Amino acid sequence: xxxxxxxxxxxxxxxxxxxxxxxxxxxxxxxxxxxxxxxxxxxxxxxxxxxxxxxxxxxxxxxxxxxxxxxxxxxxxxxxxxxxxxxxxxxxxxxxxxxxxxxxxxxxxxxxxxxxxxxxxxxxxxxxxxxxxxxxxxxxxxxxxxxxxxxxxxxxxxxxxxxxxxxxxxxxxxxxxxxxxxxxxxxxxxxxxxxxxxxxxxxxxxxxxxxxxxxxxxxxxxxxxxxxxxxxxxxxxxxxxxxxxxxxxxxxxxxxxxxxxxxxxxxxxxxxxxxxxxxxxxxxxxxxxxxxxxxxxxxxxxxxxxxxxxxxxxxxxxxxxxxxxxxxxxxxxx
Amino acid sequence: xxxxxxxxxxxxxxxxxxxxxxxxxxxxxxxxxxxxxxxxxxxxxxxxxxxxxxxxxxxxxxxxxxxxxxxxxxxxxxxxxxxxxxxxxxxxxxxxxxxxxxxxxxxxxxxxxxxxxxxxxxxxxxxxxxxxxxxxxxxxxxxxxxxxxxxxxxxxxxxxxxxxxxxxxxxxxxxxxxxxxxxxxxxxxxxxxxxxxxxxxxxxxxxxxxxxxxxxxxxxxxxxxxxxxxxxxxxxxxxxxxxxxxxxxxxxxxxxxxxxxxxxxxxxxxxxxxxxxxxxxxxxxxxxxxxxxxxxxxxxxxxxxxxxxxxxxxxxxxxxxxxxxxxxxxxxxxxxxxxxxxxxxxxxxxxxx
Numbered sequence: 279x280x281x282x283x284x285x286x287x288x289x290x291x292x293x294x295x296x297x298x299x300x301x302x303x304x305x306x307x308x309x310x311x312x313x314x315x316x317x318x319x320x321x322x323x324x325x326x327x328x329x330x331x332x333x334x335x336x337x338x339x340x341x342x343x344x345x346x347x348x349x350x351x352x353x354x355x356x357x358x359x360x361x362x363x364x365x366x367x368x369x370x371x372x373x374x375x376x377x378x379x380x381x382x383x384x385x386x387x388x389x390x391x392x393x394x395x396x397x398x399x400x401x402x403x404x405x406x407x408x409x410x411x412x413x414x415x416x417x418x419x420x421x422x423x424x425x426x427x428x429x430x431x432x433x434x435x436x437x438x439x440x441x442x443x444x445x446x447x448x449x450x451x452x453x454x455x456x457x458x459x460x461x462x463x464x465x466x467x468x469x470x471x472x473x474x475x476x477x478x479x480x481x482x483x484x485x486x487x488x489x490x491x492x493x494x495x496x497x498x499x500x501x502x503x504x505x506x507x508x509x510x511x512x513x514x515x516x517x518x519x520x521x522x523x524x525x526x527x528x529x530x531x532x533x534x535x536x537x538x539x540x541x542x543x544x545x546x547x548x549x550x551x552x553x554x555x556x557x558x559x560x561x562x563x564x565x566x567x568x569x570x571x572x573x574x575x576x577x578x579x580x581x582x583x584x585x586x587x588x589x590x591x592x593x594x595x596x597x598x599x600x601x602x603x604x605x606x607x608x609x610x611x612x
Numbered sequence: 613x614x615x616x617x618x619x620x621x622x623x624x625x626x627x628x629x630x631x632x633x634x635x636x637x638x639x640x641x642x643x644x645x646x647x648x649x650x651x652x653x654x655x656x657x658x659x660x661x662x663x664x665x666x667x668x669x670x671x672x673x674x675x676x677x678x679x680x681x682x683x684x685x686x687x688x689x690x691x692x693x694x695x696x697x698x699x700x701x702x703x704x705x706x707x708x709x710x711x712x713x714x715x716x717x718x719x720x721x722x723x724x725x726x727x728x729x730x731x732x733x734x735x736x737x738x739x740x741x742x743x744x745x746x747x748x749x750x751x752x753x754x755x756x757x758x759x760x761x762x763x764x765x766x767x768x769x770x771x772x773x774x775x776x777x778x779x780x781x782x783x784x785x786x787x788x789x790x791x792x793x794x795x796x797x798x799x800x801x802x803x804x805x806x807x808x809x810x811x812x813x814x815x816x817x818x819x820x821x822x823x824x825x826x827x828x829x830x831x832x833x834x835x836x837x838x839x840x841x842x843x844x845x846x847x848x849x850x851x852x853x854x855x856x857x858x859x860x861x862x863x864x865x866x867x868x869x870x871x872x873x874x875x876x877x878x879x880x881x882x883x884x885x886x887x888x889x890x891x892x893x894x895x896x897x898x899x900x901x902x903x904x905x906x907x908x909x910x911x912x913x914x915x916x917x918x919x920x921x922x923x924x925x926x927x928x929x930x931x932x933x934x935x936x937x938x939x940x941x942x943x944x945x946x947x948x949x950x951x952x953x954x955x956x957x958x959x960x961x962x963x964x965x
Contacts, residue, residue: 324813324815324816431902431903433902461669461903462840462885463881463898463899466884466896466897466898466899467899470895491885495896515890519890529814529815532818533814533843534814534841534843535843536842536843536870536882537846537870538869538871539867546818546822548818548822549815549818
C-alpha cells in the first residue's frame with residue numbers, strides 16, 4: 279500500500295502575548311508519520327498534547343510553522359489558499375463538538391451542500407438529489423433536509439457533520455474526536471457507520487481520540503503524542519499488547535476496564551504529576567520529568583523516533599531495556 | 613444564627629448499616645414546554661461502606677437523583693413524590709436551613725465540572741475555610757491549618773503555598789482534588805461524586821479514582837458514584853444501578869452485572885463497548901434508536917422502543933423490579949413468570965442460578 283499522506287517533521291507554533299510577554303507555544307513540535315491508502319491512523323494523547331492541532335494543521339485549517347504534508351506525494355504544507363482549492367475537497371474534516379460545528383441559522387441541506395455550492399459542483403435538482411443521497415448514507419431521512427440543527431440530537435448532528443464531510447467525495451477525512459461528545463449507545467452507531475463508509479468509498483481516516491479502547495477498535499495503526507512530540511507509533515494490537523514507551527505503558531494501564539474481575543488498579547503504572555506546559559519546553563525528552571526510568575541524559579538529549587521492531591517506532595533512549603523480550607529477540611538475531 | 617436552631621443532626625439514628633433509603637423518588641421539572649419527569653420512581657438502598665455506581669446516559673436521571681438527595685434541585689424542578697430517608701430523617705420534608713446543616717457535614721457532593729464549581733474570585737483557602745467554619749467550631753487560624761492539611765491529604769504539592777492561590781492557577785485535575793478536599797472536609801458519611809472524572813484525562817482519572825477510593829477507606833464513608841463509563845464502574849464500585857429514562861433498569865452487585873446482565877439495556881451497553889482481541893475486529897453491536905424524550909416519555913418501559921425483545925406489555929406498563937437473586941434485580945418483563953422464552957437470552961441464564 280502506498281502512502282496517502284506523509285507527514286514530515288510537522289511543526290505548529292502559536293505566538294501568545296505581546297512585547298516582553300511574547301511567548302512561543304509549541305503545540306506540535308516536529309512529528310512525522312505516514313498514513314496508507316484506506317487505512318485508519320489513530321492519534322491519541324492527553325489534552326494539551328497537540329493532537330487536535332496536528333489534525334487541523336494537516337487539514338490545512340492552520341498554516342504549519344514548518345515541515346511537509348505530502349498528499350499523494352505533493353507537498354501541501356506551503357500552498358497558498360488558491361493552490362489549495364483543488365486539494366480541499368479531497369481532505370475533509372469531522373469536528374468534535376456536534377453542537378458548535380453546525381451553523382444554527384442554516385438548514386441541514388444548506389450545511390451539507392455548502393461545499394457543493396462553493397465548488398459549483400451541482401445545481402437545482404442534481405444538488406437536491408445529492409443531498410438526499412448523502413442523508414441516506416448517514417442514516418438520516420429526506421424530510422430532515424429542511425430542518426435546522428437544533429432539532430437534532432447529538433448523534434444525529436454528528437451524522438450531519440459526516441454527510442457534510444462526504445459531500446465532496448473526499449479521499450482523506452480527519453476525524454477530530456467524532457464520538458467523544460456522544461452517549462455510549464450512540465457511539466457504537468457512529469463508529470459502525472464510519473467503518474461502513476470507509477469500506478464503501480475507500481476512505482483514509484486520521485482518527486483523533488482520547489477514548490483508548492475505541493481507538494484500538496477502529497485504527498489499523500496508532501500514534502501516541504505527548505507535549506507536541508510523537509512518542510510511539512505501532513500497529514494497534516502491537517501497541518496495546520506490548521507498548522514500548524514508558525508513557526504509552528502508563529497511559530494504557532490507566533484505561534478502566536469493563537471487567538470487574540480484572541481490575542487494572544492492581545497493576546496500574548500510576549503517573550505522577552501532570553502534563554507540562556508547551557510554552558518554552560525544556561530540552562531533552564518531553565516526558566522525562568514524569569518518567570520513572572528517566573536517566574540524566576533524558577533531560578538533555580531529545581530522543582529520535584526509531585524503529586525498534588518492524589513497524590513499531592518509539593522515541594525513547596532506553597526502550598529496549600524496559601521490555602525484557604526485546605532483548606531476547608536481539609540475542610537470537612545475530 | 614445556627615445557635616437558635618434545633619440541631620437536627622443530634623438525633624439521627626441508623627438502622628443497622630442502612631444509611632440512605634430512596635423510595636419511589638420522583639423529580640419533575642415544570643417547564644413552559646410541559647412537565648419533564650426526570651426521575652420517575654427510583655428506589656434503592658445505600659448501605660455503609662458501599663460504593664454504589666449509578667450508570668446511565670445523558671437524560672437518564674442519574675444526576676437529578678443525586679441533586680434530589682442533596683436537596684439541590686433548582687427551579688422549575690422539585691421532588692414531586694417518594695421519600696429519601698437518611699437514617700430516621702426524611703430529607704424531602706426538611707427545610708432549607710435544616711438541609712444546610714446536613715449538606716457538607718453528613719452528605720457532601722463532588723460536582724462534574726471542576727472548572728465552574730469553584731468561585732474564581734476567592735482563594736482556594738477561603739473556599740475551603742468557608743465549609744469548615746460553617747460546620748465546625750474551629751477558629752479561623754485552625755480552619756486555615758485544617759485547609760492545608762486537607763490539601764495535603766488529597767495530594768496537592770506545596771499546600772502552604774497553594775492554599776493562597778486562586779482557582780485559575782490550578783489545572784483541571786488539581787481543581788478536582790480541591791473539590792474533593794472541600795467535600796470531605798467535615799468527614800461526611802455519604803460522598804456523592806457526580807461524574808468526577810468525565811472532564812479529565814485517563815491518567816488523571818486514574819489518580820482521582822484512586823484518591824476517592826483511598827479517602828473512602830480512610831474516612832470510613834459511603835460513596836455514590838455517578839458515571840456514564842462502565843469501565844469506571846467496574847474498577848471501583850461494589851454495587852450498580854443502571855438507569856434509563858428516569859427509572860432504574862437493573863440493580864446488582866458489580867460482578868454479577870458484568871457477567872450476567874439481566875436487562876436488555878445493560879446487555880446492549882456492554883455490547884456496544886469494543887472488546888479488543890488481537891487480530892479480531894469484531895463489529896460493534898450498537899443499540900438502535902435514540903434515548904427517550906422526557907417531555908413525552910414512551911408509555912410503559914422507556915427502553916421498549918429500542919429493545920430487541922420488546923413485547924406487547926412493554927409498551928403498556930413499566931416492568932417492576934424482578935428479583936434475580938439476593939443481590940440482583942432487573943426491571944424487565946422477560947423475567948415475569950408468564951413471559952415467553954426468548955431463545956439464548958435471559959431466562960436461560962436465570963435458570964442456571
